[in-house]
Amino acid sequence: MHFKRGLSVLGFLLALAGPAAAQTPCGGSFPQFVADLKGEAVAMGHAPGTVDAFFRSVRQDGAVLRADQRQGVFQIPFVDFARRLISQNRIDNGQANARRYASVFQRMEQEFGVSKGVLLAFWAFETDYGQVQGDFNTLNALVTLSHDCRRPELFRPQIFAALKLYEQGDFDPARTTGAWAGEIGMVQMLPEDILTNGVDGDGDGHVTLKTSAPDALLSGANMLRDLGWRAGEPWLQEVTVPADLDWSLTGIDQPRATSDWAAMGVKVREGRAADLPAALILPQGRKGPAFFAYPNFHVYFEWNKSFVYVLTAAYFANRLEGSAVFNAGNPEPGLDGDEMKQLQRKLAAMGYDVGDIDGILGAGTRHAVQEVQKKLGMPADAWPTRALLNRL
Numbered sequence: 001m002h003f004k005r006g007l008s009v010l011g012f013l014l015a016l017a018g019p020a021a022a023q024t025p026c027g028g029s030f031p032q033f034v035a036d037l038k039g040e041a042v043a044m045g046h047a048p049g050t051v052d053a054f055f056r057s058v059r060q061d062g063a064v065l066r067a068d069q070r071q072g073v074f075q076i077p078f079v080d081f082a083r084r085l086i087s088q089n090r091i092d093n094g095q096a097n098a099r100r101y102a103s104v105f106q107r108m109e110q111e112f113g114v115s116k117g118v119l120l121a122f123w124a125f126e127t128d129y130g131q132v133q134g135d136f137n138t139l140n141a142l143v144t145l146s147h148d149c150r151r152p153e154l155f156r157p158q159i160f161a162a163l164k165l166y167e168q169g170d171f172d173p174a175r176t177t178g179a180w181a182g183e184i185g186m187v188q189m190l191p192e193d194i195l196t197n198g199v200d201g202d203g204d205g206h207v208t209l210k211t212s213a214p215d216a217l218l219s220g221a222n223m224l225r226d227l228g229w230r231a232g233e234p235w236l237q238e239v240t241v242p243a244d245l246d247w248s249l250t251g252i253d254q255p256r257a258t259s260d261w262a263a264m265g266v267k268v269r270e271g272r273a274a275d276l277p278a279a280l281i282l283p284q285g286r287k288g289p290a291f292f293a294y295p296n297f298h299v300y301f302e303w304n305k306s307f308v309y310v311l312t313a314a315y316f317a318n319r320l321e322g323s324a325v326f327n328a329g330n331p332e333p334g335l336d337g338d339e340m341k342q343l344q345r346k347l348a349a350m351g352y353d354v355g356d357i358d359g360i361l362g363a364g365t366r367h368a369v370q371e372v373q374k375k376l377g378m379p380a381d382a383w384p385t386r387a388l389l390n391r392l
Contacts, residue, residue, distance in 0.1 A: 023040070023156065024036035024037050024039075024040050024146075024156070026146065026147055026148065026149040026152040027147065027148075027149045030060045030147055033143075033146075033147045034055055034058055034143065037055065037143070037146075037159060038051050038052070038055050041054075041160060041163060044160065046163060046167070050163075050166075050167060051163070053173075054139075054162075054163050054166050054173050055139075055173070056173070056174075057139075057173055057174045058139055058140055058143050058173065059137075059140050060140070060143070060144050060147065061136065061137065061140045061141060061144045063136070063180070064136060064140070064141045064144045064145060064180045064181075065144060065145075065148060067136075067180035067181075068145065068148070068150070068180065068181070075337050075340070075359050075360055075361075076308065077283070077284055077308070077331075077334050078283035078284055078288075078289070078308050078311055078312065079283075079284060079288065079289065079328045079331070081308045081309075081312055082311075082312045082315060082316075082326075085125055085312055085316070086312070086315075086316050086319065090124045090128070090316075091319065091320065093124070093128075093129055094120045094121075094123075094124055094129070094320045095320070097120065097123070097129055097213075098116055098120060098320070101213055101214065101217065104201060104213065104214045104217055104218065105119075105217070107201075107218065108217060108218055108221045111218075111221075112218070112221040112222055112224070112225045112229070112231075113225060113229060113230070113231020113232060114221040114224050114225065114229055114231075115317070115321065116320075116321070117316075117317035117318065117319075117320040117321035118221075118224070118235070118317045119187065119217050119220050119221055120317070120320045121313045121314075121316040121317040121320060122187050122220060122303070122313060123186055123187055123216070123217070123220075124316065125309075125312075125313055125316070126183075126186070126187050126188040127185075127186050127187070127188060129186070130186040130213065130216070133177070133178060133179075133184075133185065133186065133188075133210060134177060134178045134179040134180065134183070134188075135177050136177060136178060136179060136180045137174075137176070137177055138162065138171075138176045138177060138178045138182055138184055138191075139159070139162060139173045139176070141178075141179075141180055141181065141182045142155050142158045142159050142162060142182040142191075143159060145181065145182065146158075146159060155181075155182060157192055158182050158190050158191045158192055159191075161190070161191035161192035161194070161195045162176075162191040164191075164195055165191055165194060165195060169206065170194075170198075170206055170207055170208070171191070176210075178210075184209055184210065185208075185209025185210045185215075185216050185219075186209055186210065186213060186216035186217075187209070187216050187217070187219070187220040189209060189219060189220065189223065193219075193223050194207060194209060194219065196223075196226065197219055197222040197223040197226050198215070198219045198222075199215060199218035199219045199221075199222050200215060201213075201214030201215040201216075201217065201218040201219070202214045202215060207219060223303075224299060224303070227299050227302040227303070228298075228299050228302070229296055229299050230295055230296055233274065233276065233294060233295065233296050234274050234276075234294050234296065235293075235294055235296035235297045235299075235300070235314050235317065236291050236292065236293060236294065236297055236311075236314040236315060236317075236318060237268055237269075237270075237271070237273065237274070237278075237291060237292040237294070237318075238268070238269045238270065238289065238290070238291050238292075238315075238318075238323070238324075238326050238327070239261075239266050239267060239268050239269060239280070239290050239291060239292055240266070240267050240269060240290065240327070241265070241266050241280070241282075241286065241290045242264070242265035242266070243286075244265075245264060245265065245266070245286070246264070247282075247286055247373075247379045247380045247381040248370065248373075248374055248380040249264075249280070250279075250280045250281065250282050250380075250381060250382065251279065251280075251281065251366065251367070251370060251382055252279050252281055252293060252298075252307075252363070252366075253279070253363075253367070254279055254280075255277035255278055255279040255293075256277065256278070256279075257275075257277060257278075258273035258274060258275065258276065258278050258292065259275075261273075261278065261280060261292070266280060266290075268292070269324070269327070270323060270324060273292065274292075274294060276294050276295060277294070277295065278292035278293060278294055279292070279293045279297075280292060280293075281293050281311070282381050282382065282383065283307070283308070283311055284329075284331035284332075284334065284383055285331050285332055285379075285381040285382070285383025285385070286379055286381040286383070287329050287330050287331045287332055288328065288329045288330075288331030288383070289326045289327060289328055289329055289331075291311070291315075291326075293314075297310075297314055300313060300314055306360075307361070307362065307363065307366075308361075331383070332383065332385050332387075333385065333386070334361075334383065334384065334385065335384050335385070335386065335389065337359035338359070339386070339389060340359040340360070340361065340365075340384065341357050341358070341359045342389065343365075343369075343384055343388070343389050343392070344357045344358075344359070344365055345357055346389075346392045347365065347368040347369070347372065347392075350368075350372070352364070352367075352368035352371070352372075353368070354368050361384065365384070366382040367382070369382050369383070369384045369388065370382040372388070372392070373388065376388075376391055378391070
């Protein structure tokens with residue numbers, strides 16, 4: 001239900017590799033597509049026998065395509081989404097795992113600078129601490145999604161990364177399973193990320209993310225560091241906002257010094273504000289919860305592109321480290337999926353780039369909503385309401 005990274009480093013290198021490793025086009029006959037992938041792999045220098053063995057059992061998986069097209073969970077507003085994902089059981093299990101793997105988390109913080117709550121939250125949301133890792137055949141999923149022409153550039157490089165893992169003895173094309181989008185293990189990493197950032201945390205000579213919590217946690221932390229995580233810095237902090245704030249200054253793309261926010265009456269609920277640039281984000285508008293998003297918050301979007309997922313994971317990391325439950329406030333009712341699509345179509349017709357008409361309040365739609373609110377003289381808090389839809 002999520003995607004790691006954008007166009008990968010391996011994909012970029014393949015694009016530069018020239019005719020000897022020309023990319024296999026998507027679509028067409030699936031058997032021919034697989035045959036072309038095999039030829040491409042051999043051209044890259046992999047042994048023909050190894051390539052034949054790797055692709056021998058691959059099959060197209062229609063369930064993967066259906067899962068790819070069914071991601072309506074991200075239409076749920078933040079407050080409801082967070083309440084759905086964060087249960088007392090997940091909090092209790094997180095605290096128990098923090099004690100059980102205390103030495104691993106200590107090593108993680110020392111070597112990679114990532115706080116334990118961050119990985120605990122991902123571990124909880126991705127697989128319920130390893131209990132639900134997905135039963136899709138990983139190679140079938142990757143080849144199916146690469147054959148499909150929606151986002152082949154995202155998935156194709158993962159096939160060849162999986163081939164390298166196979167050559168290292170860390171991938172079984174017939175038995176390795178995971179999420180429908182090709183992620184593997186307790187914190188759901190794609191093959192290329194395992195290849196690049198995998199850590200043998202338990203010292204057995206292999207990176208085994210499905211069965212080894214130390215391997216999974218340290219690999220996840222290494223990936224976050226590789227993505228730009230800044231050691232020792234916060235990622236998210238709840239704040240209270242005055243009723244007369246200039247709402248047009250809010251939004252993930254408008255950071256400013258926390259001292260500037262303080263001068264405008266914005267106050268942190270717990271502790272002290274960090275001496276860092278912070279964006280003021282209002283996931284459900286000016287009457288709902290409010291947070292400072294620090295530089296590390298942006299790294300979350302390299303793990304997952306969904307704003308509501310990222311915010312919930314970042315908030316849960318705080319909860320697991322002792323923060324209070326957020327103040328939900330009394331946000332104005334938002335739009336349902338059909339209304340959001342109607343709004344997106346209207347905004348697109350006005351010339352705004354809202355991306356796909358999918359009913360999801362993504363970054364493009366939020367930005368467009370805020371711009372239109374300013375033009376109409378409405379509070380520009382980027383939260384789409386029926387009042388805004390009616391005005392349009």
